[in-house]
Amino acid sequence: MKGRWTGFAFILCLLALWEATTASGLVDTPSVPRVSAIFEAWYRVTANGEMLRELWPSFYRIGIGYVLAVVVAVPLGLLMGASRFMYGLLEPLTELLRPIPSSAYIPIAILFLGIGDAMKEFVVFFSCLFPILVNAYSGVIGIDPVLVDTGRTFGLARRDILKSIIFPATVPSILTGMRISLAIALIVVVVAEMVAGSSGIGYFILDNQRTFHVPEMFAGIFTLGVVGYCANAVFLLIETRVLHWRPRAAL
Amino acid sequence: MFGREGGDAPFIAVDGLTKRYASRQRALTVFEGLRFAIGEGEFLTIVGPSGCGKSTLLKMVAGLVRPTEGTVVFRGRAVNAPPPEMIYVFQQYEKSVFPWLTVRENVAFGLQRRQEPGSAAKAQRVEQLIRRVELHGYEDYYPNQLSGGMQQRVALARALACHPSVLLMDEPFSAVDALTRANLQQLVLELWQELKLTVVFVTHDVDEAVFLSTRVVALAGAPARVDLDVPIGLAHPRDQVTSREQGEFITRRRELFVSITRQQAREAEAEAAR
Secondary structure, eight states: OHHHHHHHHHHHHHHHHHHHHHHTTSSOOTTSOOHHHHHHHHHHHHHTTHHHHHHHHHHHHHHHHHHHHHHHHHHHHHHHHHOHHHHHHHHHHHHHHTTSOGGGGHHHHHHHHTTSHHHHHHHHHHHHHHHHHHHHHHHHHTSOHHHHHHHHHTTOOHHHHIIIIIHHHHHHHHHHHHHHHHHHHHHHHHHHHHHSOSOSHHHHHHHHHHTTOHHHHHHHHHHHHHHHHHHHHHHHHHHHHHTTTSOOOOO | OOGGGOTTOOSEEEEEEEEEEEOSSOEEEEEEEEEEEEOTTOEEEEEOOTTSOHHHHHHHHHTSSOOSEEEEEETTEEOSSOOTTEEEEOSOHHHHSOTTSOHHHHHHHHHHTOOSSOHHHHHHHHHHHHHHTTOTTOTTOOGGGSOHHHHHHHHHHHHHHTOOSEEEEESTTTTSOHHHHHHHHHHHHHHHHHTTOEEEEEESOHHHHHHHOSEEEEEETTTBEEEEEEEOOOOSSOOTTTGGGSHHHHHHHHHHHHHHHHHHHHHHHHHHHO
16 A cells, blocks of 8 residues: 555646646646646536536446446356357457457447447447457366366266356456456447547547637546546455455565 | 176276377377276275376276276276266365365365255264364365365365265375375375275375375386286384384385386486487
8 A cells, every 4th residue: 555655646746747837837838727727627517517417428338338248248258168169169250359449340330329328338348348258268268177177076067067166267367357348448438429429428528628628628537537547446346355265465 | 807707896997998199290108908906995006107197097087087998897887977976186286176165165065066965964064074184263264375285185075075985086195295295194094994985096106105005006118007016914004103114015115116117217228228
């Protein structure tokens, strides 16, 4: 925790430096407002509920797309890891689709789903799918054969080995995929909202930029930083709870 | 064939077992035509130099690996899948003991799937076994919080919970320190006597083989064959100090050691001649 505080102090120093350079006129452009102006705007849009009103649809879209991705990718990944046939069938397709930047799906998604929530949820879903899927099946493939043989010597059927050995042994890897996907979900929802639609934090940022509300635009970007940070922190907390059995390196 | 000899079929018969790896470049025969019987209640140890396929042989007996040729017959039936009365104890306890389960949950693992007694009886059996392997007080610990010797005790208790009649042990003590190994050897001997188990044990340590067993089979050569099959006439209960001082111990140790190193000596000579 000690390292954390010096890190926060450093951020404060950077903000102070920003404030000093803009206040003294060293940097003088409307594109870079003073930090105090940004915080003022940030407070205003938060206090009047505007920020929350814009965040809520983004969270909702992330939630739907992300949960769907988890629900599809976890069983599919386990299946791909456990079955040679499924792996052979789906691995090439996965490797072909995976490198395409998720923002490139947006035009197709708009064609089929319009510019509403469904399009954004789909894009979040699709981009979150692959990190979870790949981590799930490589987790299964990486399992030590001794674990599986232990199940066999105790007379477990294939299904039971999958349920009580392969799944728990793959949980750490699945959680890693889910954490990566959570960060991707935030990126993708913002991009989708900037491209099309009239709500959400992405729209809020772009709209304020177009109308020259630069401090509000920065407030939106700062909010994304805080949201992303908190999401990751919460996820790590859950991860250490779920994986409480794992040895932790003493630092 | 052992099975055809009438009513006196052996408890476990290893009949013509062969392991061959066939790759495109070359075929490698690890062992060939292994044939021996294991009697009920025996403590049989298979010794051999590393690479002779002793672990593979044990996995074939356990029904975990299919033989290239030959069969294993257990109680008159060919072994095609792991029989419920046989439990295999792995060398790599740190991988075999489930890290996400506590000591208690690990020991109960095999038991949960068996239908027999009620849950109260099962829980009681788990507590009993934990006490027997001297892990009481550690019931709620996770494996990574335990030492290697303790983890192997968990594996042992987990195996015994299922009431096996045969315990197959693959170099179970090769990764623990000498003192822990001596304690675990004693524990296994006690359990073998108490529970009237049949134990098939694999090790490369000739001393360990002689100390534990009622009979030792030595594999040697390439491909490996049964080179020596000797009974160990040491009295029970065995003692880490006095048993190892007896003439029988020393004689058997010498015989077995010569048997498994003869091949290596020959190879070294051939190497020198080249």
